[in-house]
Amino acid sequence: MAVTLADVASRAKVSSATVSRVLSGNYPVADATRSRVLRAVDELDYVLNGPASSLAGATSHLVGILVNDIADPFFGIIAGAAQSEIGGGLHGPGDPEKLAVVCNTGGSPERELTYLTLLQRQRAAAVVITGGAAERPDHLAAVAAKLGRLAANGTRIVLCGRPPLPERFPGAGPAPAGPDTAVTLAFDNRGGARRLTEHLLALGHRRIGYVAGPADLSTTRHRLEGHRAALSAAGLAEGADRLTVHGPYDRASGYDATLELLRRQPDLTAVVAANDTIALGACAALRDQDLRIPQDVSVAGFDDLPFSADAVPALTTVRLPLHEAGARAGRLAIGREEPPPGGVATVRADLMARASTAPPPDRG
Structure with missing residues (x-):
């Protein structure tokens, strides 16, 4: 029997309306309440009601791209390049066109988890996570667990500019997701x-x-x-x-x-x-x-x-090479490029010496 919104509300000891608010992300909800709801969603493996939820292991044509701040050129360049690869190009019967959705977390670890939950409920075909990770053991373990569930349901995971997932998290116990769960483009x-x-x-x-x-x-x-x-x-x-x-x-x-x-x-x-x-x-x-x-x-x-x-x-x-890295992440997300050996590729960082640096002044 499919898990319902009411089941999640009962497990989290909140109203169904509160669960809807947390999952929609359109209303303010206390952090403690949001955490309880998301934990209940994970424990019950709640997914979106309707046709998608009745197809075990099926994925949609949705790809989520998580960014810290879309107004920051760093993230905008990566996301734009990834989105172009995901939504453009030639698509045949076996390669249907995907819809790329940019999810702006604002740097909030809680929002990051909320978006991953929403993408899980939508049975996203792929998730691209850009930029650095918040190095809180509890958050790293929660993200790894969420990515493990997404991958188990057939969602491709690509990390762009983020370190590979560790196998264990100090102080947080083992996590279901490890370095084999995601393809990683790690910046040097x-x-x-x-x-x-x-x-x-x-x-x-x-x-x-x-x-x-x-x-x-x-x-x-x-x-x-x-x-x-x-x-x-x-x-x-x-x-x-x-x-x-x-x-x-x-x-x-x-x-x-x-x-x-x-x-x-x-x-x-x-x-x-x-x-x-x-x-x-x-x-x-x-x-x-x-x-x-x-x-x-x-x-x-x-x-x-x-x-x-x-x-x-x-x-x-x-x-x-932000544009190149974003484009590659997009191709990896839709299976148009083979993953690198071992699932991890290091993106080189090159020095660009220009006019703002020179020998220091002679101050005696």
Whole structure:
């Protein structure tokens, strides 16, 4: 007998209307209530009522693309390229056209799980998850469990710019999904960040500030690890914590963090930003302090977003082939490209040295 909305409501000890609100995502619901409802959905393996739910193991023509912020060019480029591959091209009888839907999580782990639940209920043909993972053991285990259920129902899983799924999660016990569940296109964030900092060290910089992203994201951690590895190899690891400031991946964070770095180290000669948008904020803060780029302070970013080459001066950064990676993720999602050996491919990050970095000034 098919599980009903009322069954989920009874298990979660809420009303059917509350279950509908959680699953539709259109109404505010307390986090504790949402968690109870989603747990009940998982425990009962509730799926959408109607024809789709009566076809065990059948999938629809829907593909979900999860992004942190569609207004962020990083995610917009990946999602646009993936959507073009999923919804375009030639389609024959055995390759029906798919509908790609972009799901904007706003960086919320809870919203990420809600969208995965909705896509499970719709028996999505594929799910593409972009960007870094929130490194909370409970959330990682919940996502892995959800992806395991999706894969078991025939949904293809593609991770683009996210690390492979681990087999176990410290403190959270085993998870049903492991590294074999998803195809992974992992960005070389550590290697790219290390090459970027090595570039600055080769120019002669020794007082380098770092503006990092949110501390609990895998992308933030990997890029910071690459930066620190370069400093450590140069014998400059001491004091790195004091010259690191965390914040959101936005321009305002870059501006405020750079002012804080200048307060901590007035004779700073370089600022490394965890992405290009942060780097723009850093440049604005330096100009407002009457500091020239790169004559007084060099600035570098990460991602090589479209505006980077047109900034004044042109921004030194690390290029990730976002469009190519997104397109490949789209092809993998609809089975138009064979998965890489072992299910994991590393996407190289290349240094793009431009005019925003130069040797440090001689300050005696």
